[in-house]
Amino acid sequence: YAAAHGFSMTTQTVYPSMAATWQLSILSGRALPSYAGQNADCATSLKIQPSRAFRNKLYRKLAKQGAAEPVVCLGTRFSESDKRRAAMRERGDRADAPVRNEDGDLVLCPIAQWTTETVWEYIGEVASGLRSSYTDFAETTRIYAHAGNSSCAIVSDLSYEEASAGKRKRKGACSARTGCWACQQAEDR
Numbered sequence: 001y002a003a004a005h006g007f008s009m010t011t012q013t014v015y016p017s018m019a020a021t022w023q024l025s026i027l028s029g030r031a032l033p034s035y036a037g038q039n040a041d042c043a044t045s046l047k048i049q050p051s052r053a054f055r056n057k058l059y060r061k062l063a064k065q066g067a068a069e070p071v072v073c074l075g076t077r078f079s080e081s082d083k084r085r086a087a088m089r090e091r092g093d094r095a096d097a098p099v100r101n102e103d104g105d106l107v108l109c110p111i112a113q114w115t116t117e118t119v120w121e122y123i124g125e126v127a128s129g130l131r132s133s134y135t136d137f138a139e140t141t142r143i144y145a146h147a148g149n150s151s152c153a154i155v156s157d158l159s160y161e162e163a164s165a166g167k168r169k170r171k172g173a174c175s176a177r178t179g180c181w182a183c184q185q186a187e188d189r
Contacts (some may be wrong), residue, residue, distance in 0.1 A: 001130070001134040002134075003108065004132075007154050012054065013051060014050040014051055014053070014054040014057075016046050016050045017048065017049075017050070019055075020045065020049070021025065021045055021046065022034075022041055022042040022044075022045035022046055024125050025041075025045070034174070035178055046079055052103065055070075055072065055105065058070070059105075069106060070099045070105075070106070070108070071106040071107070071108050072101075072107045072108070073107075073108050073109070073110055074093075074107060074108070074109050075110075075111055076088060076093065076110070076111075076112065077111055077113075077114050077115075077119075078110055079108075079114070079115050081103070088109065088112065091107075093107065093109045093112055094109065094112065095109055095112040095113050096109055096110065099153065123137045123140065123141065127141065
């Protein structure tokens with residue numbers, strides 16, 4: 001995608017420090033598991049800290065090269081949940097201009113105003129070739145379809161969202177949610 005659009009790109013996968021992982025802290029008795037509605041130390045250990053460490057290293061490298069200040073793009077949306085909306089509003093997250101987070105980084109949330117339907121519409125447009133993207137979203141749609149026991153990711157996801165919002169009762173006991181593979185914050189069945 002980068003080559004087709006005339007820019008260079010480097011991809012880096014980050015990993016948590018084995019000595020500081022949430023799982024090791026629990027197994028060694030230094031921490032308690034994250035239960036639904038309680039702390040989310042797992043997210044801090046497995047996602048936030050490794051990403052922050054990588055960004056800090058990258059920012060130092062870019063500063064030495066005299067590059068412009070980078071902007072972190074996040075896929076968070078106001079309509080995901082009341083808790084997410086409150087956190088985004090507290091941080092001042094925006095879709096149209098980057099804002100400084102508590103670490104001093106510039107952060108932009110390009111899809112902050114999108115609804116679930118808007119996300120699926122975009123994915124459908126990419127999958128059908130109406131838009132170009134870095135991916136065809138085939139794996140994304142497969143995961144969502146299978147999580148909701150459906151052949152259609154959109155029907156599966158919207159069905160779950162409506163059931164969660166109390167609009168109608170979902171048939172079956174799936175209550176599927178996508179996120180971390182070992183998430184203890186969700187109450188999946």
